[in-house]
Amino acid sequence: MSFKNKRFLFWLLSSLLAIALIAAQCGGAATPAPTEEAAQPTEEAAAPTEAAAEPTEAAAEPTEAPAAAPTEEAVVEPTEEAAAEESATAADADFSGLKVAMLTSGPINDEGWNQTAYEGLKAVEAAGAEIANTENVAQADQLDLIRSYADQGFNVIIGHGFEYGDALVAAAEEYPEVSFIQIGGIAENGKNLVSYVFRAGEAGYAAGILAGMMVESGKLGGVGAVEIPTIAADFNAFKQAAQVVNPNVSDVPVAYTGSWVDIPKAKEAAIAQIDSGVELIMANGDNANVGAIEAAKENGKVYAIGWTRDQSHLAPELVLTSVEQRVDNILIEAMKEIGAGTIEWTNHVVGFAEQAQTLAPFNEVVPEEVAKEVNAVVEALATGKIVLDDAGNVVTDDYHK
Numbered sequence: 001m002s003f004k005n006k007r008f009l010f011w012l013l014s015s016l017l018a019i020a021l022i023a024a025q026c027g028g029a030a031t032p033a034p035t036e037e038a039a040q041p042t043e044e045a046a047a048p049t050e051a052a053a054e055p056t057e058a059a060a061e062p063t064e065a066p067a068a069a070p071t072e073e074a075v076v077e078p079t080e081e082a083a084a085e086e087s088a089t090a091a092d093a094d095f096s097g098l099k100v101a102m103l104t105s106g107p108i109n110d111e112g113w114n115q116t117a118y119e120g121l122k123a124v125e126a127a128g129a130e131i132a133n134t135e136n137v138a139q140a141d142q143l144d145l146i147r148s149y150a151d152q153g154f155n156v157i158i159g160h161g162f163e164y165g166d167a168l169v170a171a172a173e174e175y176p177e178v179s180f181i182q183i184g185g186i187a188e189n190g191k192n193l194v195s196y197v198f199r200a201g202e203a204g205y206a207a208g209i210l211a212g213m214m215v216e217s218g219k220l221g222g223v224g225a226v227e228i229p230t231i232a233a234d235f236n237a238f239k240q241a242a243q244v245v246n247p248n249v250s251d252v253p254v255a256y257t258g259s260w261v262d263i264p265k266a267k268e269a270a271i272a273q274i275d276s277g278v279e280l281i282m283a284n285g286d287n288a289n290v291g292a293i294e295a296a297k298e299n300g301k302v303y304a305i306g307w308t309r310d311q312s313h314l315a316p317e318l319v320l321t322s323v324e325q326r327v328d329n330i331l332i333e334a335m336k337e338i339g340a341g342t343i344e345w346t347n348h349v350v351g352f353a354e355q356a357q358t359l360a361p362f363n364e365v366v367p368e369e370v371a372k373e374v375n376a377v378v379e380a381l382a383t384g385k386i387v388l389d390d391a392g393n394v395v396t397d398d399y400h401k
Contacts, residue, residue: 095129101149102133102158112286117160120327142167150175199351201392202381203323204234208241218248221278223292225260225285233392260286267291310360322360352382
């Protein structure tokens with residue numbers, strides 16, 4: 001064989017090998033092995049419910065190809081921290097025989113909205129229920145996944161987020177024997193669909209009392225994710241409360257990063273506030289809170305207040321407390337009422353009075369008299385002595401008279 005023919009043959013074999021490799025890669029693209037990068041949520045996926053835009057009818061429709069059916073064997077194991085926490089209200093509950101499934105739009109280890117949901121689900125399991133969950137759920141897959149859980153015999157199905165409203169309404173109509181719960185939304189049907197939304201402003205108000213009493217200079221700030229009404233209300237109430245107890249508080253700057261998951265961006269925003277002289281930052285940005293608290297930790301002197309769950313472990317010496325959105329308490333009470341046949345299938349606004357929002361234990365640097373005053377304000381909010389409107393403005397204050 002001539003040198004020229006050998007070169008041609010070598011070129012031909014190389015080309016065929018390359019084509020075969022490309023074909024193999026394309027053929028396997030439909031079911032890639034999961035990687036750590038693939039498991040990370042997009043900003044849209046991780047956005048907590050209250051921030052999600054109301055879904056359109058088209059967005060709520062299932063995909064043409066049904067989503068893979070969830071299986072009980074595929075239940076995600078709890079994180080070590082989540083497994084260690086147990087709802088105080090679960091002790092007297094017995095949910096043996098119940099099968100409870102949950103869908104979250106982000107990962108269950110996000111230090112925020114979705115992790116709080118999963119910890120609530122684990123509290124239900126601690127009371128005897130069999131559980132399953134699917135995380136990082138795309139909106140187009142919601143209805144198919146809900147149907148799959150219902151077809152597997154799950155008695156209660158939870159959509160954690162405002163974005164699950166349309167899918168839950170449709171599923172509740174299709175499966176009248178199944179109970180459906182939405183956290184952070186307003187879906188209801190009077191028959192087998194109930195929803196819970198957190199009372200706006202009150203947690204921010206309690207945090208503002210603490211901040212105003214702890215920072216004599218009155219130099220307070222906030223880092224938020226997306227400027228939606230509920231978050232804006234809590235920052236507004238935070239400022240008003242701080243001004244009640246500290247005349248040095250004038251303006252309270254709030255930096256919105258536009259993302260629930262951009263930790264570096266939240267950190268940059270917090271650093272900018274620290275550089276401007278702020279001595280305490282309230283972080284209300286879900287997963288992005290990690291960045292804001294990290295900035296305070298690196299500074300070493302600036303206090304922080306966390307949000308959604310107890311975030312004191314992120315900076316044990318500087319996080320004074322955290323606002324906890326107690327999905328565990330909400331679910332335990334809902335399950336009890338469903339079992340007793342006393343639940344009202346409507347939308348419920350919940351907060352301090354219902355133990356749906358609480359404050360995490362105070363840092364040891366908080367003086368006892370300050371802690372007592374903050375707790376007294378929480379009680380005043382729970383009992384109606386202090387009343388806020390939906391924008392976080394005080395409309396009644398019989399406590400500070």
